Amino acid sequence: MTESVGTADMRKLAVTxxxxxxxxxVREARNKWTLMALFALTTLFLxxxxxxxxxxxxxxxxxxxxxxxxxxxxxxxxxxxVSDAVTVIQVAIVSVLTTFGLILALFVTGNIVPLxxxxxxxxxxxxxxxxxxxxxxxxxxxxxxxxxxxxxYLFGGSWIVLTWKTGFGNAGFLLAGLVILFTxxxxxxxxxxxxxxxxxxxISIIAGMSSWLLGLLAxxxxxxxxxxxxxxxxxxxxxxxxxxxxxxxxxxxxxxxTENATKATRAEAFNWMPFLTSLPxxxxxxxxxxxxxxxxxx
Amino acid sequence: xxxIETHGLAKTFGGALGSKVEALRGVDLQVGAGEAFGLLGPNxxxxxxxxKILLGLVEATGGEATLLGHxxxxxxxxxxxxxxxxxxxxxxxLTAGQVLDLFGKLLxxxxxxxxxxxxxxLEEVEMSAWRDQKVGGFSKGMQQRLAxxxxxxxxxxxxxxxxxxxxxxxxxxxxxxxxxxRNLEQGKTLFVNSHMLGEVELLCDRVxxxxxxxxxxxxxxxxxRAPNPEYRLTLAGDDExxxxxxxxxxxxxxxxxxxxxxxxxWRLEVxxxxxxxxxxxxxxxxxxxxxxxxxxxxxxEEVFVQTINDASDGTPSAASPGGIQTSSKNSPVEVxxxxxxxxxx
Numbered sequence: 001m002t003e004s005v006g007t008a009d010m011r012k013l014a015v016t017x018x019x020x021x022x023x024x025x026v027r028e029a030r031n032k033w034t035l036m037a038l039f040a041l042t043t044l045f046l047x048x049x050x051x052x053x054x055x056x057x058x059x060x061x062x063x064x065x066x067x068x069x070x071x072x073x074x075x076x077x078x079x080x081x082v083s084d085a086v087t088v089i090q091v092a093i094v095s096v097l098t099t100f101g102l103i104l105a106l107f108v109t110g111n112i113v114p115l116x117x118x119x120x121x122x123x124x125x126x127x128x129x130x131x132x133x134x135x136x137x138x139x140x141x142x143x144x145x146x147x148x149x150x151x152x153y154l155f156g157g158s159w160i161v162l163t164w165k166t167g168f169g170n171a172g173f174l175l176a177g178l179v180i181l182f183t184x185x186x187x188x189x190x191x192x193x194x195x196x197x198x199x200x201x202x203i204s205i206i207a208g209m210s211s212w213l214l215g216l217l218a219x220x221x222x223x224x225x226x227x228x229x230x231x232x233x234x235x236x237x238x239x240x241x242x243x244x245x246x247x248x249x250x251x252x253x254x255x256x257x258t259e260n261a262t263k264a265t266r267a268e269a270f271n272w273m274p275f276l277t278s279l280p281x282x283x284x285x286x287x288x289x290x291x292x293x294x295x296x297x298x
Numbered sequence: 299x300x301x302i303e304t305h306g307l308a309k310t311f312g313g314a315l316g317s318k319v320e321a322l323r324g325v326d327l328q329v330g331a332g333e334a335f336g337l338l339g340p341n342x343x344x345x346x347x348x349x350k351i352l353l354g355l356v357e358a359t360g361g362e363a364t365l366l367g368h369x370x371x372x373x374x375x376x377x378x379x380x381x382x383x384x385x386x387x388x389x390x391x392l393t394a395g396q397v398l399d400l401f402g403k404l405l406x407x408x409x410x411x412x413x414x415x416x417x418x419x420l421e422e423v424e425m426s427a428w429r430d431q432k433v434g435g436f437s438k439g440m441q442q443r444l445a446x447x448x449x450x451x452x453x454x455x456x457x458x459x460x461x462x463x464x465x466x467x468x469x470x471x472x473x474x475x476x477x478x479x480r481n482l483e484q485g486k487t488l489f490v491n492s493h494m495l496g497e498v499e500l501l502c503d504r505v506x507x508x509x510x511x512x513x514x515x516x517x518x519x520x521x522x523r524a525p526n527p528e529y530r531l532t533l534a535g536d537d538e539x540x541x542x543x544x545x546x547x548x549x550x551x552x553x554x555x556x557x558x559x560x561x562x563x564w565r566l567e568v569x570x571x572x573x574x575x576x577x578x579x580x581x582x583x584x585x586x587x588x589x590x591x592x593x594x595x596x597x598x599e600e601v602f603v604q605t606i607n608d609a610s611d612g613t614p615s616a617a618s619p620g621g622i623q624t625s626s627k628n629s630p631v632e633v634x635x636x637x638x639x640x641x642x643x
Contacts, residue, residue: 010373010374012406013373013406016403016406017403017404017406019403020400020403020404021404023403024400027391027392027396028389028391031391118387119385119387120383120385120386120387121386121387121388121389123350123355123381123383123385123386124381124383124386124387124388124401124448125404126354126355127353127354127355127376127379127381127383128373128376128401128404128405129373129374129375129376129377129379129404129405129406130373130404131373295357297311297350297355297356297357298350298355298356
């Protein structure tokens with residue numbers, strides 16, 4: 001009975017500890033100039049978006065659009081639906097964020113795990129009444145929270161500006177933000193694993209980006225399988241095809257996730273397969289990281 | 299009740315591909331509640347490894363250890379434990395108050411308790427004025443005090459201290475020693491891991507000397523430092539030959555010790571008081587004047603060096619580079635212990 005009460009207490013404590021680590025990670029990120037620069041850039045972008053976009057809407061369509069309120073962008077006699085114009089802008093934002101935004105997010109969060117494992121800090125943290133799994137999971141969730149908050153600011157801000165300026169609110173655009181956040185989680189799980197293994201920020205950042213690029217390569221090899229004809233022997237073709245297929249199904253579906261972000265923005269049918277097949281990758285990477293971290297001597 | 303127990307505790311670093319290093323080789327220790335226990339040993343003796351196993355930072359490869367009745371290394375065993383490591387690396391952007399708040403959260407303390415305990419421990423280590431200052435600007439001594447405050451935060455039953463006064467000025471040492479004594483009086487158990495034998499001598503009532511992963515000596519400080527049946531005899535005058543002849547006549551080996559001008563100093567080994575008086579009578583009978591007679595009491599340093607030498611078959615310990623240096627040609631009594639920066643077991 002005493003043991004079960006103790007176990008329940010420890011579970012409750014684990015949740016409190018995870019929350020504390022998430023809060024600490026956010027505070028830590030706030031103290032980095034990179035994250036502040038990112039927020040400043042986002043603010044500038046939102047201000048720019050609010051200033052640049054100036055549309056005259058007549059009977060539900062854009063009659064004319066203006067940049068900075070002075071240079072008229074004549075649309076001519078064609079009436080462009082507001083929803084189309086807003087969607088085009090949002091797809092452009094999503095396209096930029098699925099590449100540059102993702103890279104920036106990986107850079108900003110790249111040193112969170114290696115910093116945790118610094119001598120003199122890991123000793124202090126790991127000697128608390130806390131399982132190491134909680135420590136590494138709390139820090140990883142903290143990193144996701146940091147990126148989540150940044151994305152929320154960017155996507156939420158853009159959505160508000162565009163809705164305010166055009167009167168058209170596209171909820172799919174907000175969903176696209178979550179898709180990109182999931183893509184980040186896929187890459188970040190690799191960074192956590194490599195960070196725990198190497199305690200090296202640059203190597204873990206490279207590993208995170210490589211997982212995205214390998215996912216892209218795997219998609220290309222899976223989709224255009226003519227490349228296997230470059231091999232003469234049948235067994236070579238079979239082996240090459242097997243490797244490519246394994247890569248495709250094991251690695252995160254970088255391209256398909258990106259496509260889903262765009263689909264969400266355009267309010268097109270969502271494809272759940274990339275999520276369902278990428279999620280095990282995230283889980284396995286984090287589980288391996290926790291397992292390795294738990295058996296290390298510090 | 300023992301708050302710390304180890305039975306046959308062993309740790310071997312390295313594996314199948316690399317060379318193996320046996321850091322601990324069957325350590326048996328018991329530390330009772332309210333004790334001030336000192337763990338001594340030269341570099342690489344396994345002291346830090348032992349503490350880290352108890353705190354779950356290192357996994358034992360053999361034996362058993364319990365902390366407050368729980369298997370060592372489990373989170374529940376660390377709930378009422380404070381740890382002040384030798385090296386600490388607090389994030390520089392946090393203030394002292396924020397550091398303690400973070401660790402309070404990790405201990406599961408509610409906001410009120412965190413606020414109260416933070417104020418109490420900062421007051422205790424005389425750091426209240428620095429509560430809102432960033433740790434990045436702290437001196438080594440201030441970081442040391444903050445680490446002590448953090449270790450005291452949970453109001454622990456057991457306090458592990460790894461080199462608690464390393465790098466601290468003499469006044470700071472006195473202050474930290476005072477804090478630790480007050481905690482001892484409150485019934486807390488202190489486990490001090492240190493090279494600074496003088497500090498251990500002033501703080502601990504029981505010590506163990508760990509050499510090459512094994513406990514070579516253990517016991518109350520008073521029993522380890524038990525007086526030797528040896529005396530230091532100072533004679534007036536500098537006629538060493540006459541003094542030697544007189545001592546040999548009384549059956550002594552006549553071992554000289556370095557002496558200031560105008561005096562000769564000798565080491566006497568006697569079985570009891572009556573033999574000592576016989577020697578002194580013989581010296582007086584030879585017309586020599588006694589300046590001083592002093593019973594030699596082994597210092598902890600002596601015990602420490604002797605233990606290391608015994609463990610190394612009389613040769614200087616390979617496990618003590620930079621740690622221990624014997625400085626006297628004439629007597630094993632005169633020993634200096636050099637401190638060092640770090641202990642990486």
